């Protein structure tokens with residue numbers, strides 16, 4: 001039985017403009033860390049005719065604070081972000097989430113841009129980007145544009161990226177002293193994709209919270225915000241009261257990991273844990 005990729009051509013992009021030019025060829029696909037793409041090729045779940053390697057394009061990786069935002073280049077490896085003092089300081093939610101992405105070997109090679117572009121509904125980073133109210137920088141045929149995380153994730157493995165777009169960076173608001181973040185997930189083993197997960201951010205407001213953003217993952221086709229629970233926590237409700245609203249936001253289907261009913265139950269458990277994290281000031 002064939003288990004390795006169908007034949008494909010390979011091109012090494014010299015620049016983002018060169019990658020966009022190469023994407024004009026039929027059935028072309030960008031290659032970043034290859035940690036998701038190569039698996040789909042090896043199992044022949046996809047069979048592009050041309051792979052365009054982004055790994056030698058300069059200027060696509062790196063972490064910087066600019067204009068009150070933390071910007072992370074698309075080709076930045078998970079491992080670099082995991083060890084970055086800038087990420088820990090300015091985007092503590094990402095620092096909490098990074099160790100949950102696969103295993104060390106995957107994080108050494110996989111990229112932040114690849115994870116956001118692939119948009120696996122059980123992946124950690126798309127939910128973190130959404131919880132932080134971040135944005136995605138994209139360059140395409142007609143130039144550069146920015147898409148807010150709230151508008152980026154369209155459906156199952158479907159995003160605002162067009163067929164000739166390159167994701168160049170993600171940006172999240174740099175954390176201030178009032179920023180609170182929380183993260184928790186259930187997975188069968190550490191490093192597995194989550195059965196259900198929750199990434200959250202909020203602002204400390206006196207003894208309470210404001211601007212609460214709760215992004216669940218593993219419960220739908222995209223990361224899902226639980227807006228009634230966000231409002232409840234912002235208005236001083238208890239975690240139990242917020243959890244009681246989740247049925248209006250989350251309708252997880254049964255999958256190979258768990259039934260929808262179990263996922264809904266786990267979502268409530270996660271919300272209680274994360275609400276506790278949001279109530280605690282950063283050390």
Ligand SMILES: Cc1cc2nc3c(=O)[nH]c(=O)nc-3n(C[C@H](O)[C@H](O)[C@H](O)COP(=O)(O)OP(=O)(O)OC[C@H]3O[C@@H](n4cnc5c(N)ncnc54)[C@H](O)[C@@H]3O)c2cc1C
Pocket residue numbers: 029030031032033034035036037038039054074075100101102103106109110111112113114115117118120122123124125161165166167168191192193194
């Ligand atoms: C065993 C295993 C376990 C894993 N566990 C987890 C997990 O628990 N959580 C998790 O989140 N991930 C997990 N992953 C996936 C990993 O995080 C990948 O690194 C990530 O999903 C994709 O990043 P990549 O750089 O490898 O992208 P690639 O595999 O190279 O590409 C993925 C897709 O994104 C597109 N793409 C890549 N870069 C760009 C770009 N700059 N612009 C536009 N399109 C682009 C590609 O064309 C392709 O369609 C796992 C992977 C493996 C093999």
